[in-house]
Amino acid sequence: MKDNDTKRLSRLTAILIQLQTKRLITAPNLAEKFGVSVRTIYRDIRALEQAGVPILTEEGKGYSLMEGYKIPPIMFSESQANALILAEQLVLKNKDASFIKDYTEAVDKIKAVLRQAEKDKANLLAERTRFDQNLNRERNSDNISQIQQALTNFQPIAIDYTNEQGSSTRRIIEPFALLSTNENWLLVAWCRLRETFRYFRLDRIKKLEILSDTFEPHKMTLQEYFDKY
Incomplete structure (x- = not known):
């Protein structure tokens, strides 16, 4: 499939999602959202109609889906x-x-x-996620999405970590849980360097790399972890 075809297919799917989530949407709105011309949106709408999607056009207002039409589940x-x-x-x-x-x-x-x-x-x-309200401080982290992925796929992470004294170490850790405290996001992980569970502040992780291998899942719940440690 050519790159242009892939982009158009992705856009058509995204337009379907927009039609599903909004009662009424205009061609200019869609054009601005996807960075294409209004004429391109007109062609996309026609393509969806030809594919059997019942799109209603309200002159001067925009497009909507026919009441009761069900789009297949979004992936x-x-x-x-x-x-x-x-x-x-x-x-x-x-x-x-x-x-x-x-x-x-x-x-x-x-x-x-x-x-x-x-x-x-x-x-x-x-x-494996706990969140406490934080009204006073900002959380500074750009790694939550990557850590979530490693946690659910049981992949170890290599990190460059700076402690309270400012010393930096390279560690390989096995992510177990994410916690949000009044101060910051914390990652609970098995540290292969220290051979025990440790807390790691996400704002002190200076570099992060998800490794390709996997580790054996730790056989306990988060509550069991709290009770034990």
Whole structure:
């Protein structure tokens, strides 16, 4: 498949998602979002109609999907599913019970369309993530998505880590859980250098590399870890 064809297929899929999530959307809005001309969007809409998607056109307003039309389940990438799980942990700290209920039910529906392998990883990540409210300090980390991937795929990580005294060491660790405290994001991981579980502040990880091999999953839950350590 040519690169242009791949880009167009990706755009058509994205337009379907936009139609599914918005009641009404205009061609100029879509053109701006995808960085193409309005004429290109017109062609994309015609292509979707020819493929059997019942798109309704409201003159001067925009496009919408016919009421009751069901688009096949959206395939989330692993990192996108992980981001949703992390967002769920944030929402669980909200004090509005109805909001928590609605969001949790929405995430359950999203999980339902994941493939079984991604579903298992999403559930593992939900079990291994804890989030506390932080109203006073910023969290500085660019590595959460990579760490989530390594955690759910049981891949060791090589890190350059700087401790409180400013000393830097190279370590290989086995990620176990992600915690958010009042101060920062913490990674709980088995440190092969120290041969024990350690906490690593994400803002002190200066370099990170996911290794290609895998490690044997640690046979305990996060609560069991807290009870033991």
